[in-house]
Amino acid sequence: MSDVILETHDLRREFGALVAVDDVNVKIEAGTLHSIIGPNGAGKTTFFNLVSGTLPPTSGTVFFKGEDITALPVHRTIHLGLGRSFQITNIFPNLTVLENVRLAAQAMGRDSFRLLRSHGRYDQYLDRAAEVLDQVGLSGQELMPASTLPHGDQRKLELGMILAPDPEVLMLDEPTAGMAAEQVPELMDLVQRIQEDGDKTVVLVEHNMNVVMRVSDRITVMHQGAVLAEGTASEIAGDERVQTAYLGELYDDAKPEAES
Ligand SMILES: Nc1ncnc2c1ncn2[C@@H]1O[C@H](COP(=O)(O)OP(=O)(O)OP(=O)(O)O)[C@@H](O)[C@H]1O
Ligand SMILES: [Mg+2]
Numbered sequence: 001m002s003d004v005i006l007e008t009h010d011l012r013r014e015f016g017a018l019v020a021v022d023d024v025n026v027k028i029e030a031g032t033l034h035s036i037i038g039p040n041g042a043g044k045t046t047f048f049n050l051v052s053g054t055l056p057p058t059s060g061t062v063f064f065k066g067e068d069i070t071a072l073p074v075h076r077t078i079h080l081g082l083g084r085s086f087q088i089t090n091i092f093p094n095l096t097v098l099e100n101v102r103l104a105a106q107a108m109g110r111d112s113f114r115l116l117r118s119h120g121r122y123d124q125y126l127d128r129a130a131e132v133l134d135q136v137g138l139s140g141q142e143l144m145p146a147s148t149l150p151h152g153d154q155r156k157l158e159l160g161m162i163l164a165p166d167p168e169v170l171m172l173d174e175p176t177a178g179m180a181a182e183q184v185p186e187l188m189d190l191v192q193r194i195q196e197d198g199d200k201t202v203v204l205v206e207h208n209m210n211v212v213m214r215v216s217d218r219i220t221v222m223h224q225g226a227v228l229a230e231g232t233a234s235e236i237a238g239d240e241r242v243q244t245a246y247l248g249e250l251y252d253d254a255k256p257e258a259e260s
Contacts, residue, residue, distance in 0.1 A: 011060035
């Protein structure tokens with residue numbers, strides 16, 4: 001086993017009779033961009049919730065850097081270095097851009113309890129926020145209320161909020177959702193740059209197959225809660241079961257032009 005940073009063993013979550021995540025075994029290699037794809041309702045967000053500690057599993061285990069983190073609540077997994085986004089925008093609309101990121105650095109950082117007693121730390125978090133805003137391309141917009149940012153910039157802000165505590169793993173659930181098509185490559189380039197330059201691991205849920213095929217080192221395909229296939233982008237693009245279950249519907253650009 002090479003450098004596996006995140007791993008699940010028979011991870012399972014039932015909602016009544018529904019098996020939303022069905023004994024999923026996934027290994028995420030450190031420093032890679034690993035996408036999880038699958039049709040609506042496949043269990044991708046539930047899987048994220050189980051891994052990050054947002055939701056307890058029915059059974060199974062989650063390991064982060066070899067440590068069993070299954071029972072840990074989300075604030076503990078964040079402290080350990082596991083950062084996650086939510087499918088729905090998670091910013092404080094009335095606060096400024098800078099305050100949103102500063103609070104994320106502070107609240108998620110290891111020193112949150114000591115913060116109020118130390119002025120120096122406040123400055124440290126402000127510095128960190130400014131650094132992160134530069135990284136995600138929002139310098140110059142620090143003092144704008146977050147709600148006044150265009151939607152695409154709000155998604156960048158969210159990315160900044162995940163980055164603020166400097167996680168080792170970023171779990172991004174549809175980071176480009178709702179973005180205009182022409183803004184998507186910019187955000188994904190940003191994600192790739194963060195992953196490659198910052199030596200981070202990214203776990204990505206994304207419906208845009210062109211994006212997924214371009215940026216992923218590995219892809220896990222979920223279908224009805226279970227893992228249907230796993231491999232490199234070209235292995236997945238060529239997998240017949242995946243084509244039948246899923247890709248054919250979504251990966252329109254891969255279809256021959258003949259039909260129209
Ligand atoms: N809290 C819940 N209570 C009951 N059922 C749930 C709950 N959360 C998710 N589900 C169900 O579990 C299944 C998996 O949902 P999930 O949101 O994980 O799918 P997804 O792959 O993220 O889908 P999408 O691509 O639409 O975001 C769905 O059938 C969903 O209705
Ligand atoms: Mg989802």
